[in-house]
Amino acid sequence: MTIRNNATHLGSASSPIRALSILILLFLTSCASPAATSPTSSPTKTRAADEETHGAIDSGRILFAVEGSTSSGGTELRVLDGSELQQVVTGDPTLAHVAWAGGNAIVYDSEPTPGRRVFRRADYREPAAEPVAPDAPAGSADAGVSPDGMLVAFAASMPLDGGAVGLSVVPVQGGEAVRVTPPNAEQVLLPYDDYPSFSPDGNQIVYLQVTTASDRGDPLTGDLLVVPVSGGTPRLVASEIPSPGPPRFSPDGEQILFHRENSGGTNLSLWTVPASGGEPRELFAVPPHANAFNADWSPDGTQLVFEWYQDGWDRNELRVSNLDGSDTHTIWRGTSRTTAETPDWAA
Numbered sequence: 001m002t003i004r005n006n007a008t009h010l011g012s013a014s015s016p017i018r019a020l021s022i023l024i025l026l027f028l029t030s031c032a033s034p035a036a037t038s039p040t041s042s043p044t045k046t047r048a049a050d051e052e053t054h055g056a057i058d059s060g061r062i063l064f065a066v067e068g069s070t071s072s073g074g075t076e077l078r079v080l081d082g083s084e085l086q087q088v089v090t091g092d093p094t095l096a097h098v099a100w101a102g103g104n105a106i107v108y109d110s111e112p113t114p115g116r117r118v119f120r121r122a123d124y125r126e127p128a129a130e131p132v133a134p135d136a137p138a139g140s141a142d143a144g145v146s147p148d149g150m151l152v153a154f155a156a157s158m159p160l161d162g163g164a165v166g167l168s169v170v171p172v173q174g175g176e177a178v179r180v181t182p183p184n185a186e187q188v189l190l191p192y193d194d195y196p197s198f199s200p201d202g203n204q205i206v207y208l209q210v211t212t213a214s215d216r217g218d219p220l221t222g223d224l225l226v227v228p229v230s231g232g233t234p235r236l237v238a239s240e241i242p243s244p245g246p247p248r249f250s251p252d253g254e255q256i257l258f259h260r261e262n263s264g265g266t267n268l269s270l271w272t273v274p275a276s277g278g279e280p281r282e283l284f285a286v287p288p289h290a291n292a293f294n295a296d297w298s299p300d301g302t303q304l305v306f307e308w309y310q311d312g313w314d315r316n317e318l319r320v321s322n323l324d325g326s327d328t329h330t331i332w333r334g335t336s337r338t339t340a341e342t343p344d345w346a347a
Contacts, residue, residue, distance in 0.1 A: 055331040056083035057320060060299045062331070063106065063124070063344045064318065065098045069337040077106075077124060078340070080331060088125055097142050100346040101172055102149020107132065109141035109154075118143045118154045120172060133170040133177040142195050142246075145172060146202040151229070153180065153196035153205050164192030167207060169229060180205060180231045189213070191222075195246035199275075200253045203229055206237065206275070208244055208258075219244050224256060224273065238273045238280050245293050246342070249275065251301040259293040259306075262286065268293045270306060284325025292319075299347040305331070307340060318343055 062080045070076045074093035079086040094111040101107045106124045109116050115138025119129040132152050133140060143154040152172050156179070157165035166181040181193045196207045204226050212220040222244040225234040237256060245259035245268070255272045262269045262282060268291040273280040283304075286292045295306035304323065308330075309316040316339045321328035332340055 051335050053330075053333050054080060054085040055320075055329060056080075057298075057305075057331060057345075060345055060347050061100075062305055062318070063098055063100055063346070064332075065095060065108075065341045066334055066338055067096075067341055068315070068339050069335065071335075078332065079124065085332070086125075091127060097342055099143060099145055099342075099344045101145045101152070105149070105172070107143045107145055107152055107172070109143065115139055116141050118152060120152075120174075130174060132172060132174050133168065134174070136168060136170070136177045137165050140168075144195075144197045144205070146198045146229075147200055148202055151198070151202070153198065153229075155192075155194045155196070157192075164189060167193045167196050167205065167227075169205075178231070180227055180229065181207070181234065194219075197246065197248050198229070199226075199249045200251055204249075205229055206247045206249055206256055208247055209234075210244075211240075224258065226275065235277070237275065237277050241280070243268060245295075248296055250297055251299060257295055257297060257304070259295060264288075267291045270295050270304065283323055284321070294342050296343055296345045298345055305343045305345050307343070315339060 057080060064078050066076045066078055072089045075090055075095040077088040077090060077098065092110055095108050098106055098108040101120060104123045105120060107118055107120050109118050117131050118133060118140050120132050121129045137157045139157045140154050143152050145152055150172055151169050153167055153169045156168040164184040166179060166183050168177040168179050170177040184191065190213060191209050191211045194208050194210060196205045198205055206224060206226050208222045209225055210219040210222045214220055220243065222241050223239045224237040224247050226237055227234040241260045243261040247256050247258040249256055254275055256275050257272050259268050260271050266288045267286055269286040270283045270292050271280045272283060289311040291309045292306050295304050297304060302322065303320055305318060305320050307316050308319045314337050315334050317330050318332040318340045319328055320331050334340065
């Protein structure tokens with residue numbers, strides 16, 4: 001989702017998901033503030049089954065953030081490793097868009113002071129964090145990490161804060177950011193570049209260029225483009241995508257996964273397009289009352305993890321399926337008025 005403020009990062013670009021976000025925010029503002037909870041330096045067991053439930057995965061680890069009415073009152077992290085679910089209290093209510101950065105390291109964007117920035121934790125279980133590009137424009141967000149864990153690509157500005165600056169790349173340990181895509185020539189809101197994701201060989205970045213957006217900054221239409229990590233002329237992969245979501249290269253580099261409004265215009269579903277360009281293909285049908293979005297590949301490319309929301313729910317859940325939608329099952333379901341955000345599946 002591309003809501004450009006530090007109050008909400010819930011849901012996706014579709015109106016049903018925005019409605020869920022608004023419901024959660026209204027609930028939170030109508031309740032008394034929760035008791036303060038100190039950040040923990042180690043994961044704890046998952047909470048009781050009647051409050052939060054989870055399944056298992058066959059390989060790898062899935063990292064995701066949990067927002068909304070959590071037990072700590074702020075954003076928390078979850079790591080599903082096999083059948084074990086680890087819970088980490090971050091102590092950071094503005095943390096969003098978390099991603100693996102090699103080993104136990106993670107990157108995310110946050111706003112401890114005015115203006116969002118990208119941070120790195122050397123260990124997701126520890127609270128210590130450092131900005132990866134302290135000199136980048138305020139509003140940096142939506143980071144992706146190269147497969148070797150050495151580089152971070154991020155959107156270099158928040159469009160609702162002013163002009164769209166483009167994408168930049170920086171060493172994951174910190175350093176000087178190098179611009180990969182140019183700023184908007186007129187320094188206005190649209191178009192803007194977002195959601196960078198590296199190819200498996202680390203040489204290319206696929207990203208979403210938002211061409212029209214709502215008043216809240218949510219993408220209404222956009223194009224998928226691929227650009228060399230060193231910069232250069234972007235190559236168009238797919239255009240005029242309705243309600244587009246973050247793109248992800250497949251582990252073999254042949255396909256790009258993303259969500260979009262389906263052909264009937266009723267909800268969000270998961271699609272792929274050849275990385276070389278071509279006709280996008282819907283992977284499986286999603287019922288009209290439901291939405292599948294913010295997906296990632298399993299490390300072997302045979303499964304997907306994605307967020308799932310149905311009309312009338314006060315939360316979302318994470319599901320895993322085969323590429324054709326078979327063997328779909330829930331791997332995480334939270335408490336009332338909580339949402340799992342941007343799952344990242346790594347080996």
